[in-house]
Amino acid sequence: MKIIHSWTGSEIKKEIDNNLSFLLTNHFGNYFSLASQSNSRYNGWFLVPPNLVGKKIFKTIENINPFNSPEISEIHNNFWNIERIRDEIKESFFLPFYLNSLVYETNRSVDIELFLDIKESYDNNIQNNSYKISNRNNIILIKYSRAEMPTFFLAIKTDGEESSRPDQYVLKKYPLDQNRGSHPFERYVYQALKIKAKKIVFSVSENKNQAIKEASEVFENIKKLKSLQKKELKKTFKRVDNVLSHKNIDKETQIAFLCNCHSLSLLSVQESKKYNHIGIYAGLPWFFQFWSRDELISLRALDLIDPILAKKIILKLIKNINKDGNLPTTSCQETSYISLANKDGIGWLFKRISNLIPDKRFNKKEIQLIKTSIKKAIDGLLKNHTRNGFAINDAQETWMDSQKRAGATIEMQALRLNIYKLAYKLTNESKYFSLEKELRKKVKEKFWNGNILSDGLNPDNGISDSIIRPNLFLAAYIYPELLTKREWIKCFENSLDKLWLEWGGLTTIDKTIPSFISKHTGECPQSYHNGDSWFYINNLVALVLYRFDKKKFKKYIDKILQASTKEILWHGAIGHHAELSSADKFKPEGCWAQAWSSALYIELIFKIFSNSKS
Numbered sequence: 001m002k003i004i005h006s007w008t009g010s011e012i013k014k015e016i017d018n019n020l021s022f023l024l025t026n027h028f029g030n031y032f033s034l035a036s037q038s039n040s041r042y043n044g045w046f047l048v049p050p051n052l053v054g055k056k057i058f059k060t061i062e063n064i065n066p067f068n069s070p071e072i073s074e075i076h077n078n079f080w081n082i083e084r085i086r087d088e089i090k091e092s093f094f095l096p097f098y099l100n101s102l103v104y105e106t107n108r109s110v111d112i113e114l115f116l117d118i119k120e121s122y123d124n125n126i127q128n129n130s131y132k133i134s135n136r137n138n139i140i141l142i143k144y145s146r147a148e149m150p151t152f153f154l155a156i157k158t159d160g161e162e163s164s165r166p167d168q169y170v171l172k173k174y175p176l177d178q179n180r181g182s183h184p185f186e187r188y189v190y191q192a193l194k195i196k197a198k199k200i201v202f203s204v205s206e207n208k209n210q211a212i213k214e215a216s217e218v219f220e221n222i223k224k225l226k227s228l229q230k231k232e233l234k235k236t237f238k239r240v241d242n243v244l245s246h247k248n249i250d251k252e253t254q255i256a257f258l259c260n261c262h263s264l265s266l267l268s269v270q271e272s273k274k275y276n277h278i279g280i281y282a283g284l285p286w287f288f289q290f291w292s293r294d295e296l297i298s299l300r301a302l303d304l305i306d307p308i309l310a311k312k313i314i315l316k317l318i319k320n321i322n323k324d325g326n327l328p329t330t331s332c333q334e335t336s337y338i339s340l341a342n343k344d345g346i347g348w349l350f351k352r353i354s355n356l357i358p359d360k361r362f363n364k365k366e367i368q369l370i371k372t373s374i375k376k377a378i379d380g381l382l383k384n385h386t387r388n389g390f391a392i393n394d395a396q397e398t399w400m401d402s403q404k405r406a407g408a409t410i411e412m413q414a415l416r417l418n419i420y421k422l423a424y425k426l427t428n429e430s431k432y433f434s435l436e437k438e439l440r441k442k443v444k445e446k447f448w449n450g451n452i453l454s455d456g457l458n459p460d461n462g463i464s465d466s467i468i469r470p471n472l473f474l475a476a477y478i479y480p481e482l483l484t485k486r487e488w489i490k491c492f493e494n495s496l497d498k499l500w501l502e503w504g505g506l507t508t509i510d511k512t513i514p515s516f517i518s519k520h521t522g523e524c525p526q527s528y529h530n531g532d533s534w535f536y537i538n539n540l541v542a543l544v545l546y547r548f549d550k551k552k553f554k555k556y557i558d559k560i561l562q563a564s565t566k567e568i569l570w571h572g573a574i575g576h577h578a579e580l581s582s583a584d585k586f587k588p589e590g591c592w593a594q595a596w597s598s599a600l601y602i603e604l605i606f607k608i609f610s611n612s613k614s
Helices: 175-180 208-220 222-238 251-266 292-305 307-318 345-359 364-384 410-427 430-447 471-478 485-499 535-549 554-570 595-609
Strands: 002-007 010-015 021-025 031-035 044-047 058-066 074-077 082-086 089-094 101-120 130-136 139-145 152-158 161-164 168-173 186-205
Touching: 002 251, 002 554, 010 251, 010 554, 021 089, 021 251, 031 058, 044 186, 058 089, 058 152, 058 186, 089 222, 101 139, 101 152, 101 208, 130 186, 139 186, 139 208, 152 208, 186 208, 208 222, 222 251, 251 292, 251 554, 251 595, 292 307, 292 345, 292 595, 307 345, 307 364, 345 364, 345 410, 364 410, 410 430, 410 471, 471 485, 471 535, 485 535, 535 554, 535 595, 554 595
Parallel strands: 002 074
Antiparallel strands: 002 010, 021 031, 031 044, 044 058, 058 101, 074 082, 082 089, 089 101, 101 186, 130 139, 139 152, 152 186, 161 186, 168 186
């Protein structure tokens, strides 16, 4: 199969053996994804009702494909749409921004099969489903209803006609889900229609008339909608033109950077007349929630491509600070998927604020809000989440949420130090300067042994966690003042030997100890933080190494950059950055499009190719 990425005259292509997929979104939180060979129950078209953004997402279409068509030989990523080539048939998929519609076109009139599986994303129960198909004013209307679910109407407008109605259930198998150990591995889906056409618009709503109206309007305005989408993309990419035009950036890196800017933008949910929610999905297809930690880690990169949205997210989150000084795990607490706490979100909030303050991005009223909020946060944190001066967390409350890293962890100390530093800068109150000075001294005394930083510490007895993990690079990214430049470089050299993977990544734990797991364990989290290599960490490590000594660490920086670029362009959901890889070999797995993976790649490329001081 040939993969082609193309944007305004710049194009790269490659022959690939893998079963690849694509993923489009609409800035409302909906997504559409198909694989070259259907392999997951998370493929299809998923949408979010306005009142459930960040909480639930519903599958509608299982698959669309030409009947008895040849296998896919090419996939074209044009950013604003996806094209697939099947011998003489060319398919085009277009998801207009800010609409609950999908446009499917072919280069000639063919019989199109439509399979449906309307359900909540995580709900795999087999229940009595009710699909009712009718025709109204040259529009095919499918009504779906089931107990304890919204009623959905799927309106279909075509330039052809319905050719047959199989009206039957067929068994679909999902090998990717089986490989991940994610049950069920097969499911009956509804084979609804065959439509002979070359242009089809699908629109979904809980309101019948709205679905019909939108399908008709989109059908009549496809050309205009495509033009608007291209203009919006050009506007986004214009903001990073200094990177794209850099004389030393090669074409693959340039296109991968564009892909990640686009991916991070696609994972963002933006305000509109219909939706008043804003945020960044942690990842698709599984993490369609606004996790405050993930949003904030991703926010520096989002600010480079959409500074207005980035600031809005900060002002949204700063109003959510709890009495105990922390942020909620998610801004949509109703979702049943969230069970783990988040103690690092508050630190990331003020880290991102500290990134923007030097650029004078906040007005006087907003600065006052930040001052009030940081004081409130510190008071709550000192009272509830501090012991013997150290910032503490319980088990499973850091980003390594499969681990019982209770106590004082290294990145939590860096985040707290940055909070104190920012508080003093904003208020000029000496108590915050003293808190920063005292904690920096204690952390260096207890965590730094002259060779490496400990991953954690028991704040009661002073016993340190000697297991080497990459969290020390997070500390260097967040609060570089903790050590001198010479000490940091020594720390990096001593840790890289234990964590480095020759394909171009870092493992999440010292690979020489018995608890290291070399292969990804799928939906079971056993390997997540005991071996798996996370692309966001890899990109962050390369960024940190570049900041401290780009010549000394050139080998590591180059190999990480090459591995991440390869993953974005030629693996998984093309044009998106996956969650992680097994440690033993480069094998992208996990979530198909992970926000913080894209975000840290963007930061890395921006640092290398724009002479940024950030």
